[in-house]
Amino acid sequence: MKTNKYLKTFFTCATLLILISGCATVPPASTIPAYSINGLTYYPLISLCELRGVDMQYDTLISTAYLNKDAKRLNLRAGDTLVLVNDSPMHLSSPIDIYQGTIVVPRQFKEQVFDILFPQSVSTYRQPIRGKVKLSKVVIDAGHGGNDPGAIGKNGLREKDVNLDIARKLSDLLRAEGVRTVLTRSNDRFIPLSTRVSIANKSGADLFVSIHSNANRSRSLCGFEVYYVAPSVSDSKRAYMTAKSSSLNLKNAVITNSSQDLQAIIWDMIYTNSRAESIELAHSLCKVMDSSVDANILGIKGARFQVLKGVRTPGVLIEVGFVSNLNEEKLLRTSAYRQKLAEGILEGLRNYSQNMALVEVSAR
Numbered sequence: 001m002k003t004n005k006y007l008k009t010f011f012t013c014a015t016l017l018i019l020i021s022g023c024a025t026v027p028p029a030s031t032i033p034a035y036s037i038n039g040l041t042y043y044p045l046i047s048l049c050e051l052r053g054v055d056m057q058y059d060t061l062i063s064t065a066y067l068n069k070d071a072k073r074l075n076l077r078a079g080d081t082l083v084l085v086n087d088s089p090m091h092l093s094s095p096i097d098i099y100q101g102t103i104v105v106p107r108q109f110k111e112q113v114f115d116i117l118f119p120q121s122v123s124t125y126r127q128p129i130r131g132k133v134k135l136s137k138v139v140i141d142a143g144h145g146g147n148d149p150g151a152i153g154k155n156g157l158r159e160k161d162v163n164l165d166i167a168r169k170l171s172d173l174l175r176a177e178g179v180r181t182v183l184t185r186s187n188d189r190f191i192p193l194s195t196r197v198s199i200a201n202k203s204g205a206d207l208f209v210s211i212h213s214n215a216n217r218s219r220s221l222c223g224f225e226v227y228y229v230a231p232s233v234s235d236s237k238r239a240y241m242t243a244k245s246s247s248l249n250l251k252n253a254v255i256t257n258s259s260q261d262l263q264a265i266i267w268d269m270i271y272t273n274s275r276a277e278s279i280e281l282a283h284s285l286c287k288v289m290d291s292s293v294d295a296n297i298l299g300i301k302g303a304r305f306q307v308l309k310g311v312r313t314p315g316v317l318i319e320v321g322f323v324s325n326l327n328e329e330k331l332l333r334t335s336a337y338r339q340k341l342a343e344g345i346l347e348g349l350r351n352y353s354q355n356m357a358l359v360e361v362s363a364r
């Protein structure tokens, strides 16, 4: 098979999250976009500031940003590892950078400097409005199974078991709300990809949600991410050119034990015409996860492969966490955390379904 070609396409398409996040057709995300630059996670500074209500002044001449809120000050300059926290110097292990004309900051800066100086106040947390889940049927696909364990953690946690349990829990939650569910597998058995796709297509469901757990050679990598339907070929080409001309390196996004399987699912799952809904759903899921589950949100990624026959409904593939990360492996092993993840996904689906319902009404 043309694995390399697909892999290349995957690299290319993963970069699309960056292009997409600024695209006018996508509703504004309350989730901060995350970029992978030279293997490190970066966030746009402006998005962090907007989220926490921090005032930001930017001096383009000296590429320096001045942040301030409640008499707390933070100064930083593109290209520098030195930042000034209330006028005291602090060193970062990776520099502040500029990507697509905007200042981006490494995760270390977000977690160890920004979040501490400008914590999320109780009043900025908005409890999602709980209404009905406006979906009639959802296909839940637990990745792997049977003789295909998926990724395996250092302490032996098998991806297939995590996926199945979360899929079942999500199904129970949806059914309790009157939503019909179809599970591509409800026990530990191997289901070929083509069968998963045909189950989804025959079901006449509103949504296809595939649940996976991640793995990476870097054991430090952790977090929650969502893949959605990717844009058209022309967009992919443009993204590829952009990626080639930038220093962007998305190796983290693909070096997973299960990347083969992931690609297969994605390229069979996807149809361009359900892309917008899938992006909307992906945003909704990340937004809820960011506020309800104490997980690192790696963000939303688009992917497009040579689609032959795929699932004809909006679909997302959720990577709930990394079994390769010792801490997340420990968490994912517990029923309580898996329940929390299932509940988070349910809330994401709820918000998505309500937003889509609003769009339908206003379009008339």
Ligand SMILES: [Zn+2]
Residues within 6 Å of the ligand: 143, 144, 150, 151, 159, 212, 213, 258, 261, 262
């Ligand atoms: Zn998987």
